[in-house]
Amino acid sequence: MTNGVCKKMDKQLEIIIDSCKEAKFHMVKFDTEFGKILNTNEITTVDLTKNEIHRSIEYTNGDRLFVYDLKPTSTTMVDNELQLLLNNLQEAKVIEMVYPNIFRWIYDGISIKAYAIIPSGDIKQHSTITRYGGTEMFMKILKQHLKNIGKMHKGRTPDYNFLKNTEKINETELCLGSINVSKGMYSVGINLSQTYGEILLNSKNNIHIWTPLNKLVMKYWAREINPDFISEAKHIKLTDTIPIDDTYKIYPPCVKNLMKMKHKGNFNRFILARYLLSIHKPQDAKFVYFAVLANEEREHIKQGNCSSQWNYILNNMKRYDCPTCQELRRFCPKTDCGLNHPLEEIQEKILEKKDAEKEKS
Structure with missing residues (x-):
């Protein structure tokens, strides 16, 4: 050479x-x-x-x-x-x-x-x-x-x-x-x-x-590209909260997988809290949140920096609304669920319920 x-x-x-x-x-x-x-x-x-x-x-x-x-x-x-x-x-x-x-x-x-x-x-x-x-x-x-x-x-x-x-x-x-x-x-x-x-x-x-x-x-x-102009298309915001009875079955697969994790860690708890607070009343969301945490992790978040995480998210829901499919992708099963947004199916259920109530009245 x-x-x-x-x-x-x-x-x-x-x-x-x-x-x-x-x-x-x-x-x-x-x-x-x-x-x-x-x-x-x-x-x-x-x-x-x-x-x-x-x-x-x-x-x-x-x-x-x-x-x-x-x-x-x-x-x-x-x-x-x-x-x-x-x-x-x-x-x-x-x-x-x-x-x-x-x-x-x-x-x-x-x-x-x-x-x-x-x-x-x-x-x-x-x-x-x-x-x-x-x-x-x-x-x-x-x-x-x-x-x-x-x-x-x-x-x-x-x-x-x-x-x-x-x-x-x-x-x-x-x-x-x-x-x-x-x-x-x-x-x-x-x-x-x-x-x-x-x-x-x-x-x-x-x-x-x-x-x-x-x-x-x-x-x-x-x-240059104002995110507020595309926020309505990008984020689904429910017009009403839903009770926790019989809702687990319509949680998207990614959220179910996240809830099943034995140890979730700080960031995953942050994602889960945002999802639950976007569909339930705060007291119902907190009930589900604590119910899916292992005993050790439940005790851990009662003290130190982690103790304020829930209230911080609750008080800043305009900033930390429902996580996107991209943020939840790591928890997705191999099969495609077909959803474009984690709240898509739940929103459809709410609309169907409202339509049924209108027909009755």
Whole structure:
């Protein structure tokens, strides 16, 4: 191996390590769907000319990497890669014109992507992110918002139904500097003032134009995409509470699984309390809450910091309303329950009961 090739591979390794350094994990992805999580030393043993390196979109501090791929989601096979790049470049410039110097741009060998950091690891940002229904929901909403900018530029009608976005958020992203095995090109940082030819040449030779990622300012985005405008669609709020008799059978499966846990812990108790307080009167909700706690945990929450959790949630229900499906997903069974919101079925029961009472009267 010549000295020049060695220096080029050393530079590639340096870029990849820098791209991965604050990620929760990074991994080598083989030519199948499987991969292997690596430590920093192991990455030096990987053949970077033949294997892709992916990084977690989650950072060690809890932040998330926001990735907006300008490749149409309906496109599985790209017939005209040059035309796709030209279209991407045009759309990226429009987004950059609307939101200058907020996103960083990369070309991954197939399409152009926008990068930024969502400060979900900053506790001060949680109240704003929660208004959107959590980090993943905010990602989907922001992606659709950027997609709408591209649609309007093309004279197409924007789609403001943010909640029907079923696009999956990938847990990993191809590292900067890594080869895209399917194309033999590299993921590189770009400048939108470059020509398509310069972008392709840089991707072929793994040459980067790069500046550090920006953290999104959530107060700014709350003004740009006001979560209150989509709150009615995103959150179901019951018009009436329901008694605890015979309600357990219509709790969603995720809540039933949460209630069955022998030890729930502080965060899971927080989720459960929000759910129960959103459907029952406070005294009924508290009865169910304590009934599903093990003796040891029930005694634990009577003292220390945990003793005030219930009253804090009760007094702040406008801020901490019913948890979303995203927040409850970790408790879901493998089979899909078909619900879009944890209160969906209960709301239907309440409406059916009211309709029956109207018919009687």
